[in-house]
Amino acid sequence: MKYSQRVSAMQSSPIRKLVPYALDAKSRGIKVYHLNIGQPDIKTPKGFFEAVKNFDSNVLEYAVSNGIPELIKSLQDYYTTYDMHFDKDEILITNGGSEAILFTLMAICDPGDNIIVPEPFYTNYNGFSQCINVEVNPITTKAERGFHLPSKEEITSRINSKTKGILLSNPGNPTGTVYTKEEIDMIGKIAIENNLWIIADEVYREFVYDGLSYTSFGNVKEIEDRVVIIDSVSKRYSACGARIGSIASKNKGLIAQILKLCQGRLCVPTLEQIGSVELYKTPTSYFKEVNEEYRRRRDVLYNELMKVDGVVCKKPTGAFYIVAKLPVENAEDFVIWMLKDFNKDNETVMVCPAEGFYSTEGLGRDEIRLAYILNEDDLLKAASILKEGLEKYVELKKSQLSSADA
Structure with a gap:
């Protein structure tokens, strides 16, 4: 039997x-x-579980396709704290941020169209695009520059008649990069001049470190009619299993079009929506504690990486990821070696090869992404094991090369 090319x-x-x-x-x-x-490993706020536990109904009915009113109201209130003001018909609840991205791409692109995406990027951007025959048109960013955006001229040189939008995460996954106000304004000008949508994946909005200020694309008045904000409770409230995401846009016409897709999949699970209403009522003190915890974890992991000769990495300023360029030819081979052939006192570390976060063939082969999501003690131990493993792997490869040349 044949499978689809898609x-x-x-x-x-x-x-x-x-x-x-x-x-x-x-x-x-x-x-x-x-x-x-x-x-x-951060604890999910208890309000989620209590709301689900206290749910009392004789029938678990379909929810409305755009999301239950209580959750939409909670999101409206949440966005107000960031000086973003959405009407109730400008927000849709989705099955995670993944469905939000997929539905948005389906609404703005036809098969054969393309979207501009800074690489490295969240790998599922590729998967979502491929399944609807839309091409990712990459803009390469560099580890040496902290993965910040290249010049306006370089970005616009990638735009063609089939380009429909710019998709980017801020703070970035996998890079942890927080875009500056100047970068946000530059993307806005490019979008206006080339009549493009901006899909702003902002699910890590709360996780910004070192006193940096954060600018949402939703805070730029001049582009509000072309900005689509993707959000999720997964990482913000450590509720990945809830699968509750959202789309917010001041472009009511676009929201009305995406609602058709929401109606086609009927609804988002009722109980998870009820629990998520309470998540959005979580006090801001929760984020202060979590933010400080992630900052400490970042420093532990980054400081260990920097002890290895040949590692290239700028300290990330957001999210909870680090992309590091290693002194190896093939990071995937290194990751497999760590799992198959290396351990320290019966312990080893699993990281993620970064090649799959690029669209340009060959890029990222010598890079890894690390998520600093373990408690500080475990992270320190993991970082030490990773450092020792990397040093031994590099030494082993040099030895093999010397033997081959002999």
């Missing part, structure tokens, strides 16, 4: 495809520290 062309998740190696290591009695996936 599904055959889709890449496997680079974040999850090496899991069998980790499972094999665990079957051999090896403890694996997971720095490969953005699953926080």
Whole structure:
């Protein structure tokens, strides 16, 4: 039997495809520290569970397709704290941020169109685009510059008649980069001059460090009719399993079009929406504590990485990821070696090769993404194991090269 070209062309998740190696290591009695996936260990606010527990109804009915009114109101109130003001018909509740991105791309692109995306980018941008025959048109950013955007001229040189929008995450996954106000304004001007949509994936909005100020694309009045804000409770409230995301846009026409897609999939699960209403009522003190915890974790991991000769990495200023360029030819080979052949006192570390976060072939082969989502003690131990493993791997490769040349 044949499969569609669409599904055959889709890449496997680079974040999850090496899991069998980790499972094999665990079957051999090896403890694996997971720095490969953005699953926080921060406690989910209790209000979520209490709301679900207290739900009382004789029938678990379909929810309305655009989302329950209470959750939309909670989002309106939340955005107000960031000086963004949305009407209730300018917000849609989705099955996670993933559905929000997919539905937005479906609404603004036809098959054969393309979207501008700074790379490295959240790998599922590729998957979502491929499954609807939309091309990712990459703008390469560099580790040496902290993955900040290139010049306006370089970005506009990638735009063509099939370009429909610019998709970017801020703060960035996988880079942890927080875009400056100047970068936000530059993207806004490019969008206006070229009549493009801006899809702003802002699910890590709360996680900004070192006293930096944060600018949302939703704060720029001149572009509000072309900005689509993607959000999610997953990382913000450590509620990844809830699968509650959202789309917000002042462009009511676009929201009305996306609502058709929401109606087609009927609704988002009722209980998760009820729980998420309470998540958005979480006091701001929660974020102050979580933000400080992630900052400490970032420093632990970054400081250990910087002790290894040849590692290139700027300290990230947002989210909870680091992308590091390693002194290796193939980071995936290194990741597999760490799981198959290396351990320290029966412990090893799993990280994520970064090649899958690029669209340009060959880029990212010597880079990894690390998620600093473990508690500080475990993270310090994992960082030490990673440092020792990397040093031994580099030494091993040099030895093999010398033997081959002899």
